[in-house]
Amino acid sequence: MSALAHPRGAGPAWLREGAEAFLSRYAGLRARLPGDALRREAGAAAFRAHGLPGVRDEAWHYTSLRAFAETRFAEPLTPVADCGALMARLPAIAAPRLVFVDGRFRDDLSVVPGQVAVRVGGPAYGALARPEGEPLVALNTMLAEDGATIEVAAGAAGGTLLLASLGTGGPAERPAAFHPRHAVRLAAGASLTLIEVAIGNGAYLHNPVLEISLGAGARLEHLRLQDESHAAFHLSTLYADIAEAATYDSFALVLGGRLSRLDVHARLGGPRATAHLNAAQVLGGSQHGDFTTVVRHDAASCASRQTVKNVLTGRAHGVFQGKIEVARDAQKTDGYQMSQALLLSPDAEINCKPQLEIFADDVKCSHGATVGELDAEQIFYLRSRGIGESTARAMLVRAFLAEALDPISDDAGRAALEAAVEDWWRRQAA
Amino acid sequence: MLEIKGLTAGIDGKPILHGIDLVVPDGEVHAIMGPNGSGKSTLSYVLAGRDGYAVTGGTATFDGHDLLAMAPEQRAVAGVFLAFQYPVELPGVGNANFLRTALNALRRARGEAELDAMQFLKLARAEAKRLSMPEDMLKRNVNVGFSGGEKKRNEVLQMAILRPRLAILDETDSGLDIDALRIVADGVNALRGPTTSALVITHYQRLLDHIVPDRVHVLAGGRIIRSGGPELAHELEAGGYAAVVADAA
Known part of the structure; x- marks a missing residue:
C-alpha cells in the first residue's frame, strides 16, 4: 500500500488533506526513524485507515481539528542549540530532569536521576496504547522519534523527576511537529512524583503519548503543566494501567496552546486501585482546551475521582468529557466526577459531557456539573x-x-x- | 456623622423605604428596631451600597459626603462597615488573607503603610484573643463551615481589625447564644469613642442590654414611626410592636 493512499472516511477535504500531509512526511522519513519498525508500520496502517477525526466522530464532537489539519508541519531534522530562555521558564525544582527539545532528548540539558532507571534514544513503545482506536496515537506511533522509558524498581522510592518538553517553534509557514513517546513503569510497591512540563515559543505541534504501568501497591503522583505557546497545538494522550491497590494521582493544569487536548485513558485493573484525574484549565483569548477522560473500572472495590475546573475568559472554549466504564465484575466501584466552570466573559463557552456505562450492580457513581459567573x-x-x-x-x-x-x-x-x-x-x- | 433625609428605596420596582429621616451624630449608638419586613435590612444594604437596591429619592451623607454616590469599597474606605445578617462564605479564600487584603486596601486608600504578613498576624491574633475566638478561625476559609455564631463573631473580628467609624450591625444578634451575644456586644463597645458611631439593627431588645444605645428608632412600613431613649426598647419588649405601630397610625 502506498503511503499516499487516501484515508477512509467521508470527512471534509481539509481533514483528508491534513492526514495525507502527515502520511507523505512519513513516506519520506520512515527509513530514518528509529526503533520498532513493525510497531511504527502498524501505527501508520491505523492512521491510513482512520485518518484524522472530525467533529462527526463522537469523541471529537466539541473539538474541531480544522486549524490543525490545515497547518502543514515539518518534523524537525536539526536540533536547536540555544534554549536558554525556555530553560529559564522551567519550574525551579531541585530534582533530576529529562529535557526534550522539539521532541528529542537533550543530554546536555538533562540531569539523569539516580534512583530511577531511564533509557532514551528512540520511541518508548509500550503495550497499552491503541493506535487503532485513537487517530492521534496512530499519528504518534507512526512518526515518533524519541522518548524516555522511566522505571522504578519494586519497593523503591523514586523521588521526584521532571519531564520537560520545550518547543522552539519552526518557521511560521512550516511549524515543527514532534511526537514523543514515553513510558513510565513502577514495579510493585514503587513510588514516584513525575512533574511533566510543556512549554514553548511560536507555532508547533506537540503530540506526545505516555504509557504508564503501575504494579501492585505502586504510587505515582503525576503533575502536568501544559503551558505551551499560544500559537501551538498540544494533543496528548496518556494511558495508565493501575494494578491492585496502586494509586495514580494526577493533576493537569492547562494554561497554554491555541488548541489543546489532553486525552486520558485510565484502567483500574486490580482490586482497591485508585485513580485521581483532576484538572484545571485557565484559558483566554480564542484558546481551545479539551480535557477528555475514560476511566475503566475492571476490578472490584476501586475508586476514581475527577474534579475538573475551567476558568474561561475572552472567547475561550473549554471542554470536559468524562466517561466512567464499570465492568460486570467491578462491584463496589466508587466513581466520582465533578465539572465546575467559571465563565468570566459573555463569549466564553464550556461543553461538559459526563458518560457512565455501568455493567455491575453494586456501585456508587456520581457526577455533577456547575457553570456560572x-x-x-x-x-x-x-x-x-x-x-x-x-x-x-x-x-x-x-x-x-x-x-x-x-x-x-x-x-x-x-x-x-x-x-x-x-x-x-x-x-x-x- | 450620618445624615439620612427623606430616603426612599426599593428592589425590583417594589418600594420598601418610604422616606427615612435619621441623624446619627459622632460618638452615638443608635438602635433601629422593627417588625419583620419593615425595611431594616434594606436600609443597611442601601447604606453599604449593595447592587439591586434602587434609591428613588432623598439623601444620605457621611461626614457631609454623598454616601449614595460612592462605590461600596469607597464607603468602606470612608469608614462605613456593615456586619452582615447572613455573612457570605468564600470557599478558597483564607480568612487571614481576606482580612489582610481588606485592611491593606483601607490603609493604602488612607495613605498609611501596608502591614506585612507577620505584622498583620500579630494584630489579628490579638483581636481574636480579645474576642475569645479560636486562633484557627484565621486559618480557615472565610465563613466556610462556620456555625451561625462563629460567622457573627467573624463579622465582629473584621470590624475590630478594620476599625470603622460607623458600624452598621444588621441583626448581628440573631441566632446567637448568650455568651456569643456578650462577645459581639463587647466588640462593639470596644469601638465606642467620641468619633465612632454605630447603627444597631435588631429585632429584640436583648442585645441592647449589652450595647446601651443613645437613641432607639422604630422602623415600620418603611418609615421611622417613633424615636426615643433606651427606655423605648423596653417598652417595645413589654408591649410588642403592634401597640407602637397602632399608636403611630
Whole structure:
C-alpha cells in the first residue's frame, strides 16, 4: 500500500488533506526513524485507515481539528542549540530532569536521576496504547522519534523527576511537529512524583503519548503543566494501567496552546486501585482546551475521582468529557466526577459531557456539573470591606483555582503550578 | 456623622423605604428596631451600597459626603462597615488573607503603610484573643463551615481589625447564644469613642442590654414611626410592636 493512499472516511477535504500531509512526511522519513519498525508500520496502517477525526466522530464532537489539519508541519531534522530562555521558564525544582527539545532528548540539558532507571534514544513503545482506536496515537506511533522509558524498581522510592518538553517553534509557514513517546513503569510497591512540563515559543505541534504501568501497591503522583505557546497545538494522550491497590494521582493544569487536548485513558485493573484525574484549565483569548477522560473500572472495590475546573475568559472554549466504564465484575466501584466552570466573559463557552456505562450492580457513581459567573454576593462582601472590584474578582477566581490546587500533596509541584497560575495572571493583566 | 433625609428605596420596582429621616451624630449608638419586613435590612444594604437596591429619592451623607454616590469599597474606605445578617462564605479564600487584603486596601486608600504578613498576624491574633475566638478561625476559609455564631463573631473580628467609624450591625444578634451575644456586644463597645458611631439593627431588645444605645428608632412600613431613649426598647419588649405601630397610625 502506498503511503499516499487516501484515508477512509467521508470527512471534509481539509481533514483528508491534513492526514495525507502527515502520511507523505512519513513516506519520506520512515527509513530514518528509529526503533520498532513493525510497531511504527502498524501505527501508520491505523492512521491510513482512520485518518484524522472530525467533529462527526463522537469523541471529537466539541473539538474541531480544522486549524490543525490545515497547518502543514515539518518534523524537525536539526536540533536547536540555544534554549536558554525556555530553560529559564522551567519550574525551579531541585530534582533530576529529562529535557526534550522539539521532541528529542537533550543530554546536555538533562540531569539523569539516580534512583530511577531511564533509557532514551528512540520511541518508548509500550503495550497499552491503541493506535487503532485513537487517530492521534496512530499519528504518534507512526512518526515518533524519541522518548524516555522511566522505571522504578519494586519497593523503591523514586523521588521526584521532571519531564520537560520545550518547543522552539519552526518557521511560521512550516511549524515543527514532534511526537514523543514515553513510558513510565513502577514495579510493585514503587513510588514516584513525575512533574511533566510543556512549554514553548511560536507555532508547533506537540503530540506526545505516555504509557504508564503501575504494579501492585505502586504510587505515582503525576503533575502536568501544559503551558505551551499560544500559537501551538498540544494533543496528548496518556494511558495508565493501575494494578491492585496502586494509586495514580494526577493533576493537569492547562494554561497554554491555541488548541489543546489532553486525552486520558485510565484502567483500574486490580482490586482497591485508585485513580485521581483532576484538572484545571485557565484559558483566554480564542484558546481551545479539551480535557477528555475514560476511566475503566475492571476490578472490584476501586475508586476514581475527577474534579475538573475551567476558568474561561475572552472567547475561550473549554471542554470536559468524562466517561466512567464499570465492568460486570467491578462491584463496589466508587466513581466520582465533578465539572465546575467559571465563565468570566459573555463569549466564553464550556461543553461538559459526563458518560457512565455501568455493567455491575453494586456501585456508587456520581457526577455533577456547575457553570456560572462570579457570585455577585461574594463580590459585594469583599467590596464592602474596602477591596476594589477588580481585586475582588481576581481573589475569587484564585479561590476557585485554589480549591483545585490545594489538595496536591507534593509541595514543590504545587508551588510550581501556583507560580504558573500567577504568571498567567500577570500576562492577562499586562 | 450620618445624615439620612427623606430616603426612599426599593428592589425590583417594589418600594420598601418610604422616606427615612435619621441623624446619627459622632460618638452615638443608635438602635433601629422593627417588625419583620419593615425595611431594616434594606436600609443597611442601601447604606453599604449593595447592587439591586434602587434609591428613588432623598439623601444620605457621611461626614457631609454623598454616601449614595460612592462605590461600596469607597464607603468602606470612608469608614462605613456593615456586619452582615447572613455573612457570605468564600470557599478558597483564607480568612487571614481576606482580612489582610481588606485592611491593606483601607490603609493604602488612607495613605498609611501596608502591614506585612507577620505584622498583620500579630494584630489579628490579638483581636481574636480579645474576642475569645479560636486562633484557627484565621486559618480557615472565610465563613466556610462556620456555625451561625462563629460567622457573627467573624463579622465582629473584621470590624475590630478594620476599625470603622460607623458600624452598621444588621441583626448581628440573631441566632446567637448568650455568651456569643456578650462577645459581639463587647466588640462593639470596644469601638465606642467620641468619633465612632454605630447603627444597631435588631429585632429584640436583648442585645441592647449589652450595647446601651443613645437613641432607639422604630422602623415600620418603611418609615421611622417613633424615636426615643433606651427606655423605648423596653417598652417595645413589654408591649410588642403592634401597640407602637397602632399608636403611630
